[in-house]
Amino acid sequence: MPFIEFLFKPKNELEKGGRQSVQVASADENEPSKPCPNCRKMVPLSQLWANHNTCECGYHFRMNARQRINFICDADTFSEWDAGVTSRDILDFPGYMTKLENTRNACGESEAVVCGRAKIDGEDCCIFVMEPYFMMGSMGTVVGEKITRTFERAIELGLPVVGYTVSGGARMQEGILSLMQMAKTSGAVKRHSEAGLFYLTVITDPTTGGVTASFAMDGDVILAEPGALIGFAGPRVIEQTTRRKLPAGFQKAEFVLEHGFVDAIVPRSTQKATIAQLLKMHAGGERVG
Amino acid sequence: MAKNTVSKAYDRVRLARQNGRPTGVDYIENIITGFIELHGDRNYADDEAIVGGIGYLDGRPVTVIAIEKGRNSKERVAHNFGAPHPEGYRKALRLMKQAEKFGRPVICLVDTSGAYCGIGAEERGQGQAIAQCIMEMMALKTPSVSILIGEGGSGGALALAVADRVWMLENAVYSAISPEGCASILWKDASKADEAAESLKLTATDALALGVIEEIIPEQELGKESFYEKLRVKLSREFRELGAMDANELVRQRFERFRNLGVPDMGGKK
Secondary structure, eight states: OOOGGGGSOOHHHHHSOSGGGOOOOOSSSOOOEEEOTTTOOEEEHHHHHHTTTBOTTSOBOOOOHHHHHHHHSOTTOOEEESTTOOOOOTTOOTTHHHHHHHHHHHHOOSSSEEEEEEEETTEEEEEEEEOTTTGGGOBOHHHHHHHHHHHHHHHHHTOOEEEEEEEOSBOGGGHHHHHHHHHHHHHHHHHHHHTTOOEEEEEEEEEOHHHHTTGGGGOSEEEEOTTOBBOSSOHHHHHHHHOOOOOTTTTBHHHHHHTTSOSEEOOHHHHHHHHHHHHHHHHHHHHHO | OOTTTOOSHHHHHHHHHOTTSOOHHHHHHHHOEEEEEOOOOSSSOOOTTEEEEEEEETTEEEEEEEEOOOSSHHHHHHTGGGOOOHHHHHHHHHHHHHHHHTTOOEEEEEEESOSOOSHHHHHTTHHHHHHHHHHHHHTOSSOEEEEEEEEEEHHHHHTTOOSSEEEEETTOEEESSOHHHHHHHHSSOGGGHHHHHHHHTOBHHHHHHTTSOSEEEOOTTTTSHHHHHHHHHHHHHHHHHHHTSOHHHHHHHHHHHHHTTTOOOOTTOO
């Protein structure tokens, strides 16, 4: 299918402000562009959008949840579940309400995950996509509940689940209840698995903490995007704790693949085709049985 | 309960971390008889931060898995201050699956500031090891009780606390992040840890109110013979009740227990 969606201006990435989004004239033309942290070249924005937010050097820029859904799902097949559900300040945590409100306004999403049902190259599936621009995809009770419901609905519908993860971990403003979401989601994944259904995770940059230590690592097949940071503890914490310099490429997808914890690294250029093929390969068992 | 003697959350954090507080091995020695320690994850190594094995609880074989901080400096180093590597969680999971096979109940004693954060731990899949522990514990077809006896630090503690019953000692704490970590991330100031501890609602009373645990174990007699005696009787009684339940029903109820934690208002529709 044509990736026409990429012609639309990605809302969050570019309106974010800060160093990366400073528009510098590129060498050849006066086109808006942004620097690639990998090859340091200025990448024209039009080129970025046309290549699913990747630089020609292979660097994968961050993508918001809607962009991903548009990118991976067949046109007009995504129907969202539990849209607009927002978190409450259950623990009366200082500053949380303001933070939530500001984040909702800046990001345009109501929470850090978007869930629903869609077709990927004609294959019916349930999908959840985490949102990096909503408090760094941190998992609170709403994220835990929405993902759990996605698996529960997938069980009812007899469908596979495709999950895109990006997260800084448990949301500390929801304290111990956010930690409990790791158990809750894992329980739902287990039930889905016991129903003989397929679960595919795509780990994107960065996925750490409680999400790595629960549903991100629970997939039947685990894919990762090139260069994605994947770990339990964050690199800064490890450096502080061990007082050792971290080896080059530490916790990057390539490193994690080498150590045997992901199945394959799949760039965006072939991601949809790979996911579709895996879904097709797992569709038989359910239907024949 | 000595409720008024400790009022601030951060005081509880200090108490939970205090040297001289009974560690996992103390509980095993005082509650379990004929304990045989079983080592190794059958993949890579034996992680001494987790002590596991089989023993008798009131004459009945049980599997006990304890995160051990160590009782003196030498022990603390040997047990890596109770910060497990992936091998510790894989050993724990191996022992739990073994318990399931032979129908033994599982007791987990949790006391950790968190899973170890280090290069080797990451290389060997700390996140994956914890994730697997959580998922398999959720579906374990044998009764389990987890007791948070000191620090319940984040995913490294939860990995051994997805049980049918979760109890907490009066001065134990249970949190998604340490108060110091929380303060330095949110306020860029680790010295505001006491404020963070208050906000995180990490005490046993909070956990009980939020439905995260079933019971608080009083500490007046902590470490005394009578303390262990009461706990032993309590565990025995709990396992008699849980053991009477059909295994599938047990798993279903365990799932529901965690399923219902922190359910936000979803706008009335399922």
